[in-house]
Amino acid sequence: MRHLLSINDLSKQEAIDLLNLSAQMQEVNKRDVKKLPALNGRTVVNLFFEDSTRTRFSFELAAKRLSADVVNFTAKGSSVSKGESLKDTIGTLEAMGVDALIVRHHHSGAALTIANAPWSTSAVINAGDGTHEHPTQGLLDSLTIRQRLNGLDQGDLSGVRVLIVGDILHSRVARSNALLLRKLGAKVSYCGPSTLVPSASLGLVDEIYYDFDQALAQNFDVVMMLRIQAERMNSAFIPNAKEYSQLFGLTDSRFDSLSSKTLVMHPGPMNRGLEISSKAADSAQSTILEQVANGVAVRMAVLYRLLAQEGKA
Amino acid sequence: MSHYLIKNAQLADGTVVDIEINDQMIVQVGSNLSSTGELIDASGLIALSGLVDLHTHLREPGFEGSETILTGSKAAAKGGFTSVHAMANTAPVADNAAVVEQVFALGKKAGYVQVQPIGAVTVNLEGSQLSDMGKMNKSSATVTVFSDDGKCVSDSLVMRRALEYVKSFEGVIAQHAQDPALTVNAQMNEGELSMKLGLTGWPQVAEQAIIARDVLLAEEVDSRLHICHVSTAGSVDIIRWAKARGIKVTAEVTPHHLLLTEDLASEYDPLYKVNPPLRTQKDVEALRLAVADGTIDIIATDHAPHPEDSKDCEWGEAAFGMLGLETAAAIAQTTLIETGLIDWKRFQEVLSSNPARIGKLSDQGQELTPGSYANIVLIDPKAKQVIDREGESKSNNNPYAGMELNGAVKHTIYKGTLTVRDGKVLELGENN
Amino acid sequence: MSLRTVLDAADIDRAIIRISHEIVEANHGTENLLLLGIPTRGVFLAKRIANSIKKNYPDFDVEESLGRLDVTMFRDDLSAKPNREVTPTEIPVGSLDEKTVVLVDDVLFSGRTIRAALDAIVSYGRPKAVRLAVLVDRGHRELPIRADYVGKNLPTSVTERINVHLTETDEEQSVVIEQ
Numbered sequence: 002m003r004h005l006l007s008i009n010d011l012s013k014q015e016a017i018d019l020l021n022l023s024a025q026m027q028e029v030n031k032r033d034v035k036k037l038p039a040l041n042g043r044t045v046v047n048l049f050f051e052d053s054t055r056t057r058f059s060f061e062l063a064a065k066r067l068s069a070d071v072v073n074f075t076a077k078g079s080s081v082s083k084g085e086s087l088k089d090t091i092g093t094l095e096a097m098g099v100d101a102l103i104v105r106h107h108h109s110g111a112a113l114t115i116a117n118a119p120w121s122t123s124a125v126i127n128a129g130d131g132t133h134e135h136p137t138q139g140l141l142d143s144l145t146i147r148q149r150l151n152g153l154d155q156g157d158l159s160g161v162r163v164l165i166v167g168d169i170l171h172s173r174v175a176r177s178n179a180l181l182l183r184k185l186g187a188k189v190s191y192c193g194p195s196t197l198v199p200s201a202s203l204g205l206v207d208e209i210y211y212d213f214d215q216a217l218a219q220n221f222d223v224v225m226m227l228r229i230q231a232e233r234m235n236s237a238f239i240p241n242a243k244e245y246s247q248l249f250g251l252t253d254s255r256f257d258s259l260s261s262k263t264l265v266m267h268p269g270p271m272n273r274g275l276e277i278s279s280k281a282a283d284s285a286q287s288t289i290l291e292q293v294a295n296g297v298a299v300r301m302a303v304l305y306r307l308l309a310q311e312g313k314a
Numbered sequence: 315m316s317h318y319l320i321k322n323a324q325l326a327d328g329t330v331v332d333i334e335i336n337d338q339m340i341v342q343v344g345s346n347l348s349s350t351g352e353l354i355d356a357s358g359l360i361a362l363s364g365l366v367d368l369h370t371h372l373r374e375p376g377f378e379g380s381e382t383i384l385t386g387s388k389a390a391a392k393g394g395f396t397s398v399h400a401m402a403n404t405a406p407v408a409d410n411a412a413v414v415e416q417v418f419a420l421g422k423k424a425g426y427v428q429v430q431p432i433g434a435v436t437v438n439l440e441g442s443q444l445s446d447m448g449k450m451n452k453s454s455a456t457v458t459v460f461s462d463d464g465k466c467v468s469d470s471l472v473m474r475r476a477l478e479y480v481k482s483f484e485g486v487i488a489q490h491a492q493d494p495a496l497t498v499n500a501q502m503n504e505g506e507l508s509m510k511l512g513l514t515g516w517p518q519v520a521e522q523a524i525i526a527r528d529v530l531l532a533e534e535v536d537s538r539l540h541i542c543h544v545s546t547a548g549s550v551d552i553i554r555w556a557k558a559r560g561i562k563v564t565a566e567v568t569p570h571h572l573l574l575t576e577d578l579a580s581e582y583d584p585l586y587k588v589n590p591p592l593r594t595q596k597d598v599e600a601l602r603l604a605v606a607d608g609t610i611d612i613i614a615t616d617h618a619p620h621p622e623d624s625k626d627c628e629w630g631e632a633a634f635g636m637l638g639l640e641t642a643a644a645i646a647q648t649t650l651i652e653t654g655l656i657d658w659k660r661f662q663e664v665l666s667s668n669p670a671r672i673g674k675l676s677d678q679g680q681e682l683t684p685g686s687y688a689n690i691v692l693i694d695p696k697a698k699q700v701i702d703r704e705g706e707s708k709s710n711n712n713p714y715a716g717m718e719l720n721g722a723v724k725h726t727i728y729k730g731t732l733t734v735r736d737g738k739v740l741e742l743g744e745n746n
Numbered sequence: 747m748s749l750r751t752v753l754d755a756a757d758i759d760r761a762i763i764r765i766s767h768e769i770v771e772a773n774h775g776t777e778n779l780l781l782l783g784i785p786t787r788g789v790f791l792a793k794r795i796a797n798s799i800k801k802n803y804p805d806f807d808v809e810e811s812l813g814r815l816d817v818t819m820f821r822d823d824l825s826a827k828p829n830r831e832v833t834p835t836e837i838p839v840g841s842l843d844e845k846t847v848v849l850v851d852d853v854l855f856s857g858r859t860i861r862a863a864l865d866a867i868v869s870y871g872r873p874k875a876v877r878l879a880v881l882v883d884r885g886h887r888e889l890p891i892r893a894d895y896v897g898k899n900l901p902t903s904v905t906e907r908i909n910v911h912l913t914e915t916d917e918e919q920s921v922v923i924e925q
Binding site: 037039 | 816819820832833835868869870
């Protein structure tokens with residue numbers, strides 16, 4: 002494994018191995034001394050073309066806990082016409098001696114473009130590209146589900162049923178999760194208004210629901226809520242926040258109707274009272290903070306696998 | 315003064331003849347001709363009237379880093395063309411007589427093909443105020459084709475008025491059919507693949523809705539409408555319906571929409587980013603059939619050169635467009651003749667006589683008979699060529715690099731002047 | 747290729763019993779003793795040593811005094827030998843502080859594994875002392891490290907291989923030199 006650009010880069014076994022390794026990393030994160038020397042002397046760049054404090058922070062901690070040197074480079078609104086090109090930005094960074102680029106970009110496919118380009122030699126980790134993928138989020142969600150549902154640090158997710166609810170069209174989390182969960186044997190369904198869950202998304206999942214209550218009647222093991230952006234209302238995807246919340250929000254009453262074993266997930270940041278009620282978000286069934294904690298472990302595992310085990314780039 | 319005798323060339327109808335050229339004209343066509351002119355052995359070659367492109371971006375003035383009228387003319391000659399229509403989206407925009415006269419003059423000076431400027435429909439391609447279409451028509455460039463290509467004339471009233479206005483001098487509006495509201499930030503064909511790749515979809519209806527509206531407007535005002543780069547099966551159906559109704563609509567398809575599909579976007583290589591986008595195999599098949607059954611009248615290249623930097627970047631930042639002049643004939647042969655869909659007669663219609671008729675170029679697309687201008691392309695139909703990324707064009711955004719295509723242009727003659735010999739573009743002055 | 751058996755099953759059993767006695771003797775009893783096996787075979791050897799101690803000292807709590815220490819992520823040759831599997835580390839009591847840790851491995855060679863193990867231990871706490879028990883010491887050290895308890899010292903050449911077979915992982919039990 003040279004890069005992590007898409008869940009499609011991983012075989013089922015590689016994905017399970019990464020989750021198992023993440024479980025080892027979780028153990029490190031519980032120690033007093035949360036540090037491993039494995040990436041001592043390696044340099045990792047957080048290359049963020051789009052703001053995301055939490056993801057950047059999570060990768061930064063992960064790299065530091067493996068003793069790598071981390072630098073953050075925030076390049077907002079890079080465009081050929083407006084400023085420096087991607088090629089020039091990366092050329093500049095690599096000239097300073099870099100082993101891995103953790104790339105967050107507003108354009109889908111940007112991480113792949115860098116990985117494929119003749120002008121980049123670094124290992125590339127996709128930390129979210131446009132509305133395409135966010136593979137480490139997929140991994141941390143699967144890790145969370147595996148531990149909470151199965152209580153295990155090994156194996157796949159055969160038989161687990163997951164419902165992902167919200168703005169599927171614009172969600173890289175929905176894509177990476179569908180790809181990984183299904184690879185691991187889970188059944189995945191999408192739910193949301195048909196403007197945000199186009200019929201073409203059937204290529205990604207097993208089923209689509211346009212009625213949240215009908216979907217919830219199917220007793221899913223996991224209900225994953227996605228963040229809804231205010232700008233979706235401006236481009237006529239949904240009428241208004243209130244209608245969305247009533248139709249597709251995990252409200253108190255919908256939460257009360259869930260089995261006590263159903264996990265409630267959210268990749269954050271949440272719009273409390275819009276797509277998820279505080280009662281649901283703060284419940285014992287909620288895994289939201291575990292997801293954040295597991296994010297560091299998963300990113301350690303990915304960095305370790307790419308940089309410690311594949312030799313110098 | 316040029317004087318040639320082409321021996322044993324096969325015409326589009328299958329007959330094998332000799333063709334004598336003197337100065338700019340064909341003077342004799344027949345068997346066993348003899349002449350003092352230079353002999354061109356055309357055994358095994360197909361002779362067609364020189365190809366005519368109704369849709370070329372020559373980029374000059376304004377974007378000479380991508381292409382100039384000279385380099386674009388050479389690329390056209392290499393592709394077997396004897397005329398190209400230069401699109402109006404230059405800088406400054408060709409929305410007035412001065413710009414079109416300049417382009418026309420530079421084309422003449424280059425001398426490889428007849429460069430026929432297209433005028434903008436609206437001032438600065440902004441879609442609101444009509445450009446000086448009448449003055450451009452009366453200018454030395456005699457513009458008859460008007461297009462805001464790159465942008466759609468989306469306002470219904472402006473489109474109606476434009477169609478009505480050009481009627482008086484038998485002009486034609488060439489519409490880039492793309493509803494802007496339905497394609498905000500659109501990146502590729504809308505469907506399962508765009509969903510998977512997370513790229514904003516360019517829905518087929520955005521093209522079809524404009525075509526449907528425009529054929530009705532053309533019917534209403536009884537004027538000529540041409541549809542640029544038709545890309546979907548649904549558009550073909552609408553055009554077929556309009557033609558059956560007697561509406562004066564003509565339509566073009568690009569070589570890339572006859573050959574390539576959206577799957578090429580899978581790796582986010584901007585080489586395959588084009589507008590309208592590559593569609594599905596089903597669309598490709600419908601477009602090929604439409605060329606065969608007459609629904610689509612012509613193949614036009616939409617040759618769109620871009621500098622390296624505009625393609626060596628993120629898909630979302632990259633420019634739309636691909637090269638087309640040098641490979642158009644081979645793609646047409648590969649996708650339509652080799653598949654048995656059309657014969658060389660239809661090939662000559664869609665790549666030469668029809669575009670000449672739509673563009674009102676009386677010197678182009680003529681039958682190869684005595685008295686016609688000597689605009690001739692000689693194609694070796696048996697040749698196989700592996701496409702080089704670099705050609706005569708100043709740009710390299712060539713999506714066919716490395717592909718093997720059937721057929722190759724051997725020689726091109728523009729008004730009696732040999733511009734391409736044995737597949738090589740000649741420096742003019744070398745041979746006459 | 748030639749194979750030479752240097753320790754048979756009975757030799758190995760005897761070595762383990764002897765080492766277990768030596769450990770307790772040096773520690774003046776079993777109090778605060780923590781045996782940490784280094785995967786793979788060191789884990790089984792540590793368990794055998796613990797069971798052997800238990801036979802003579804019934805108060806010895808095997809569960810509280812036996813663990814495993816994976817040192818993969820602390821190695822200095824990660825990129826040279828990629829794709830080592832990382833296995834769990836198990837430390838039975840919360841902290842190593844005040845413990846006498848005995849690292850157990852099958853073969854002591856360059857000393858680099860033990861160096862990694864010492865780094866790993868530091869990240870878990872501050873033991874009172876760290877000792878090293880190995881079944882075989884074959885020499886050729888590259889670091890200033892020595893074993894406190896040795897089953898057998900085996901002078902070898904660098905090109906030879908030492909294969910340790912234990913019933914837990916292999917069909918038979920022996921230590922074999924492969925030339």
